[in-house]
Amino acid sequence: MVPVSSDDSLSSLRGVRERCFKVQEAAARQQLQHFEVDNTKLKDVVQIVVSLIKRDYDHPSEIPAHGRWRHFDAGGRPRIQTLINTWASLGQDAMEQTRRTLDLFTVACLLDVEAGHNWSYREKTTNRILKRCEGVAVAVLDLFQTGHFSSDPSDPHRVDSEALCGLTFEDLASGLQVTDRNILVGLEDRLGLLHHLGQTLQTRSDFFGGAVPRPGNLMDYLLAHPTTIKTQKGPLIHLETLWPVVQEMGEMWAAEKGKGGTPGLGDVWPCETIQYTNESGSTEHFVTFHKLSQWLVYSLIEPMTKLLGATIEGTDQLTPLPDYRNGGLLMDTGFITLKKADLDRGLENYRQNSLIPGQPKVEIAPMFEMSDPVVVEWRALTTAYLDLVAERVRDTLKLSRKDLTLSQLVEGGTWSAGRELAEISRPNTQEPPIVIKIGDRVIY
Template identity: 30%
Template sequence: MTPLDISASPPSQAGNSPESVLVRPPEEWLSAQAIRSSASAVMARAQANESRHFTWHPERMAVATAYVVALMKERYPDGLVPLYSIWRHVASGDQNRWNQLAAEHGLSPETTRLEHARAQIDFAVVAALMAGGQAPLWHYSDTSSGQHLPQPPGMAVAVLRWMGAGAFSSLSTHPVQVDAQGLAMVDGASMNLAFQVGPNNPLPGIAMRVSALHQLGLALEQHAQLFSLPEAPGILRPGHLVDTLFRLAPTGRIKAASLLSMLLHAFGEVWHGPNELNGVNLGDCWRHEAAPGGWVAFHQQAQWLAYSLIEPLQTAGLTVTDLDVLTGLPDLRNGGLLLDLGILQARDRAFHTQRWTLDAEAVVEWRALSVAILDHLAESVRGELGLTVESFPVGRLMEAGTWAAGCKIALAKRPAGSPPVQIDSDGAAFFPL
């Protein structure tokens, strides 16, 4: 699948034999299908009780289903569950911060629909990129609402306020935008100020975050055909993606798998990880012997961004289809819930006390099993509520309950609600909380 192929289907699953693995191109792991297929391969080993690090307990699924459904009904009594995305964080504390910012700058979705969507995409790309890393001692004081927000909602709101001040725009006449020249001007001092960093409010990974924004600017330049307009070729914005999609999808319908593929190819250097295959950066892919070809794909932050772009694209008049192709995100809350509820149990209790790196086999296995089990949990919740996969994909499950449930049960089990897994992550691009 090429980055510009909007209507293409995901790659065939026929390439799991040892013979086909030898000739599989590295780009095959840069797809939605690769995420679910590699997770399923690791899950098959757990279902056969052959997982090295965990045991799978399907008898606990009913307990998990009841826990999530109860929380879903509490949070969304009308049953209208939005997708899990950056927009839920921006609205933390029942504050419609985006609409307030848009109104202040004359970005009405009714009268400036396209520019409104561009600005939303600009924001979502930067906010998703800044979401990585653990910062348990950091918070953001939102003076407008009077709220003190921990990460991750605090990070999203901080980026929103920073963007509203024109920090990412090279045009003083158009402050609420993100462009390549504006991103190049971001430095550590301005980021520390925007994120309210100080001795009593530490935020690890500032240098990494600044570098990621600079890499984003370079990615916009490297893929100018995606992020520029014919009438303004010098202004390179993430938000111009909506114009590109209108050109590439005249029917107004875009497959979720194609959207993710485009993001993975366009922002590959931004999400550059330590793993390459034949000179191709695999991003959020990690070694595991049970996976086809020896790699498990997650693309966690790219999927988080894909989920977060769906609403802005809909605002512009585009429809993203086949949302069930995207997977659950194996973060510390969604994946932590499965451990805390006992659906997934570590063979060695030291798994919960040791600090791990992302490439550790136990962490790769936990994340892969979390992706697969979230599919099982989504199916169980749909069965309980009489919903279809089309109306209730796993993206709605995460918002309905698993992320919030992960926070809730962690708070009941451990001081300050710390997750059941400790990951060394100081702003690395792949691991939003």
């Protein structure tokens, strides 16, 4: 993709809603190029989310935050809290506990591969078989606890630049139990992310400085930042202070390396649906998502809050993530459907891909590359419409934004609903209704 001129609104978080809702406005005018929207089905989406929340929680206040922490607790085992309790018993203070947790969560987010139905992980301590995002999380936790991300054998429970830069594909694949039959697609690109993080820890000493450069040192940076306010409850940290840090961890590198997005802007893509001018160099039709950076924010602020009593100011800027589960919810309910020409094209893509040795041939679904205009439009509709779903769910439950945060609503509602509908609609693979081409999968 050709680099474009810098645009602060595109590289910032505040531009995500603005640009995604431009696509939603096109939908309201029936001007989408790739999808049809059936507004009568919106109430069905809302009802499914409400029903799921009522089924799984006695009260919405019990819903945990959306973040990587949930995946570590697969099977109802509080693995992270158990680890934190161990550190506390060994005399580690709350600050070091936070650094270590941020170390772990950062690597776990960057290794959050969309593990397909062909991969699983056998947990060493319980012998339990885990799959998908939970399996990857527990595998990363095992790697972390055995010191694979630390260069100091006497201090295994950390992530440092030297260990990351020296990490080999064989070490990572072995730790994730990858074999010819237990396949995890996209691992090479994720290893590249870890190598990049290792280099960034060294070059950005302002963010990650210290005797040992590590992701957890960003906590020291945030606490020392002039915009951070110390209160009796704990530090008040502005999200804008954290934002450039998380973008440096992987998003900008992925765009520069052609693994998704626009160089200089990150997870930002041209969307022909809202292109109303052919003016050279215009970015008016670009849509911004920043999924990886937002996923890091969602995941990292939870330990900051729990362990240090921190308050993160500005989290209302975060949006629903345009991932496969959230996007699948809108499609599997029939709220949005592919137009016939794109459906036919996607099914032919799948058929052609199935002819390649080793590629899946079950549960046919339309397939596209990540950069395809269909996927860009799908992601934008997902981000915008789930914002509208969130408002209607709160209205139905008579709750305010404070009583039911977007993070809780996604965790206990939209993401879970998308996963369950995928299990019902495509029981063999549990894949989303649109498949991103495996051979060209990118970081996002």
